[in-house]
Amino acid sequence: MKQVFRSTLATVVGWVWMAFxxxxxxxxxxxxxxxxxxxAAAVLGVLTALVFVTCLRPAVILSEDGxxxxxxxxxxxxxxxxxxxxxxxxxxxIISGGGRVRCWVPQASARERAAAARRGRSASAPVPARGRFRTEPVRSKGERAAAEALAxxxxxxxxxxxxxxxxxxxxRAASMAEASKAAGASTAPGTPAATGTPAEPGAGTTAGVEAGTGTGTGAGALKVTWxxxxxxxxxxxxxxxxxxFLA
Known part of the structure; x- marks a missing residue:
């Protein structure tokens, strides 16, 4: 499932500027x-390019691959x-191996941190009891669960x-797939483990390489491009x- 995260305010400002x-x-x-x-056209062009790269371009995209x-x-x-x-x-x-990448969006401002802290305190507060003179609405179980999750x-x-x-x-999925592959290879007909005959020279090394496929450097690493x-x-x-300048 693909998920795209942007800054809502920056996106709105960016498109308003593009229309302007x-x-x-x-x-x-x-x-x-x-x-x-x-x-005037030069100033407008430079400002539009800046708005595009700072407001409309930045995003964090979660795809099937990474x-x-x-x-x-x-x-x-x-x-x-x-x-x-x-x-x-x-x-x-995001830290990967010896590299790291800092995401432009989303960012957490001090005001947003303070608002999140207030939500946390309100979520942990006791639910007002139902009574004849109750003035505060009582949240449903789903609303309380959502509030606690975002607290x-x-x-x-x-x-x-x-x-x-x-x-x-x-x-976890990769580990399970590798374990299943290794188990299938060890029980396959004709393998040294199944027949009990001595393995040929170098056979153990080959099996180890195959079982380790997809781990370490094969898993890929952080790639940064312009x-x-x-x-x-x-x-x-x-x-x-x-x-x-030429005019």
Whole structure:
């Protein structure tokens, strides 16, 4: 199952700016007045590229193969079995082997932390007793369970838990598959374990390599690359800048 996590506020701001930039671009074309219009177009293009890479691009995507992190200028991918640890401070950090990637979104601000702490205190408070003069609504069992699950947690904490749980589930599934494969190989007809005949030289080494397939370096590792869409956005924004200098 694919899950995509973004910043709702940043996404709304980004699309509002895109609509504003499109309107102004049409106006600049319709009322072109030489160098002044080119300078305005250059400023508009640079600001639009910045808004795109900081508001619309960043996301954390959980797929079947692993977790993909889209930061403003870089893309990172970590296979599930290569996720060693996930930590949360003001942002989520995924540790894999000797590398780490910090997620641009979602982030936990001090205000959100304080709100999460208040939710935690309210969730742990005793449920008001039903009475004749009860003024506070009594939450249902499902509402109380949801409140307790989110008590004291920010959105970043919840996303980090999703990443950790899916990584652990992938490692458990891989371990079970390897154990099943090893058990099937040991009981297969004609193998030394089944017939009791001495194994040929090197046979044990070959079996060990096959049983270990998919672990260690085969599990993959953190891969970080430049984001083509971000580079393209800045390349397009550079065009009116160059034109403004040449005009």
């Amino acid at each position: 930039a499109a309107f102004n671009a049409v106006d600049l074309i319709a009322r072109y007045s030489g160098q002044a219009s080119m300078v 977790v993909r992190v889209r930061n403003p200028l870089r893309n990172a991918f970590v296979p599930w079995r290569a996720v060693d640890e996930v930590t949360v401070s003001h942002s989520i950090t 004291g947690k920010t959105h970043a904490d919840w996303v980090a838990e999703q990443i950790t749980e899916r990584a652990e589930a992938a490692r 984001a083509p869409s971000a580079l393209a956005a800045f390349a397009v924004a550079a065009l009116p800048v160059v034109a403004a």
